[in-house]
Amino acid sequence: MKIAIDLRMLRHSGITSYLVNTLPHLIRDHPEAHFYLLGDPRQMDEHAWTHAENVTRTECIASIYSLSEQWKVARRVPRDSDLLWCPHYNIPLLYRGKLVVTLHDALHLAMPQFVGAGPHKRAYARIMFTALRRKATTIMCDSRFTAAELARCIPGPEAQLHVIYLGVSESWFHVEKGPRPHERPYLLYVGNVKPHKNLRRLLNAFELVRDRIPHDLLIVGQREGFITPDDAAGAKALELGNRVHFTGHVDDATLRQCYTHADALVFPSLYEGFGLPPLEAMACGCPVATSRAASLPEVCGDAALYFDPHSETDIAEKIEQIASDRELRAGLVAKGIERAQGFRWQDTAASVWNVLRAAGAT
Numbered sequence: 460m461k462i463a464i465d466l467r468m469l470r471h472s473g474i475t476s477y478l479v480n481t482l483p484h485l486i487r488d489h490p491e492a493h494f495y496l497l498g499d500p501r502q503m504d505e506h507a508w509t510h511a512e513n514v515t516r517t518e519c520i521a522s523i524y525s526l527s528e529q530w531k532v533a534r535r536v537p538r539d540s541d542l543l544w545c546p547h548y549n550i551p552l553l554y555r556g557k558l559v560v561t562l563h564d565a566l567h568l569a570m571p572q573f574v575g576a577g578p579h580k581r582a583y584a585r586i587m588f589t590a591l592r593r594k595a596t597t598i599m600c601d602s603r604f605t606a607a608e609l610a611r612c613i614p615g616p617e618a619q620l621h622v623i624y625l626g627v628s629e630s631w632f633h634v635e636k637g638p639r640p641h642e643r644p645y646l647l648y649v650g651n652v653k654p655h656k657n658l659r660r661l662l663n664a665f666e667l668v669r670d671r672i673p674h675d676l677l678i679v680g681q682r683e684g685f686i687t688p689d690d691a692a693g694a695k696a697l698e699l700g701n702r703v704h705f706t707g708h709v710d711d712a713t714l715r716q717c718y719t720h721a722d723a724l725v726f727p728s729l730y731e732g733f734g735l736p737p738l739e740a741m742a743c744g745c746p747v748a749t750s751r752a753a754s755l756p757e758v759c760g761d762a763a764l765y766f767d768p769h770s771e772t773d774i775a776e777k778i779e780q781i782a783s784d785r786e787l788r789a790g791l792v793a794k795g796i797e798r799a800q801g802f803r804w805q806d807t808a809a810s811v812w813n814v815l816r817a818a819g820a821t
Contacts, residue, residue, distance in 0.1 A: 460491070460819050463540040465532055466498030467519060468547055469506075473563065476735065478546060480628060483508040484808030485815075495537050524549055524583070541819040542596070548584075550591050559818050560591050561599045564732025565608035566655065573655035573730065588613050596818040599623050599811065601733035604754035621814050624758075625733050626804035631742035632796070634715045641704065645677045646782060647721035647745070649714070649736040650728065652680070657727040657750070657768050658692040662699065664727075664774035669702050672782040676725075679717055681708045718743035723781045723788065726750065727768050734758050738802055741795030746788040748781045758802075762794035 464482070468474045486494055486508050496509055497519035503509040509516055519535040521528035532551040536543050542557035548567075550560055567574055567584035574580070591598065592615040599621050600606040606620045646665075650656045658678070665676050678696070696703045709717065718724065724740040726749040734755050737747045741762060749755050750768035764787070766777040781787060 463495040568612040602754040667775040742799040746791035762798035
């Protein structure tokens with residue numbers, strides 16, 4: 460079986476994590492298959508698995524969501540490929556072969572106000588989602604919530620959709636504590652500053668309780684380079700002075716230390732197709748307080764303390780509760796580790812392989 464994979468999003472936040480944790484398993488576990496990797500050779504050079512014997516690297520450099528990607532990707536797929544796998548919804552409309560797509564969320568359809576979607580961008584998203592429904596042999600969704608959102612926004616055959624959960628690597632479990640990343644006790648937020656991440660309400664809620672808890676708020680994630688950053692959140696963080704600290708992007712080893720030393724992760728997102736940070740926190744033994752929204756209850760189960768993400772008062776109450784109740788935190792740690800054990804990347808990769816194999820055989 461010969462599988463072409465669009466690897467141009469190898470440096471795109473959550474999709475990067477999906478690719479670098481899934482593909483090594485596929486390539487190693489299936490030497491009988493051949494993988495054509497389409498992307499930037501310089502980015503691929505950062506990953507040893509792109510040099511495996513059953514891999515052929517094909518240069519394909521085209522900006523995401525551009526007109527050029529529409530003809531470049533389709534043209535660069537080798538003719539003897541059994542199928543093309545796209546890890547995002549920006550599929551090449553000119554490609555005529557079998558197509559498998561991974562859909563991480565339907566934010567562009569469900570909440571376009573959060574992605575800066577003016578009329579042209581909204582039309583683009585609608586065209587692309589409609590096309591993938593029409594063209595894809597199979598659509599792999601990160602959660603039941605994402606599958607339901609796609610079915611609600613763009614109806615189509617239910618059999619086309621397959622739910623495959625994301626995972627956590629072994630390195631996130633049993634982390635040995637190193638030096639503290641922050642001297643004072645702290646609560647942790649992990650994520651970017653896009654509006655749907657709801658950071659502004661988290662900061663407002665933290666302001667309500669900051670005089671009743673000793674904790675600072677440590678914000679880990681990229682702040683710059685987004686089309687739709689939440690500028691109001693940045694302004695509120697400045698108002699809170701030395702109680703709020705931005706680290707910027709950190710590597711995985713540093714992030715694990717941030718989780719391990721935190722008294723809790725507070726994750727207020729309004730919309731997630733899956734939501735990796737709560738699972739990563741659980742694996743590291745960090746208690747989780749998260750919003751009761753989108754896919755998060757599906758992923759976190761009974762291993763998190765939930766709040767209404769639209770209510771700053773409720774967020775504040777749960778922040779104070781988890782910061783002050785040691786017994787609550789201990790119970791959430793135990794439940795969280797058990798919950799995270801059920802999500803492994805090798806299981807994700809095995810399920811992806813089953814879908815690819817079935818699609819190639821149709």
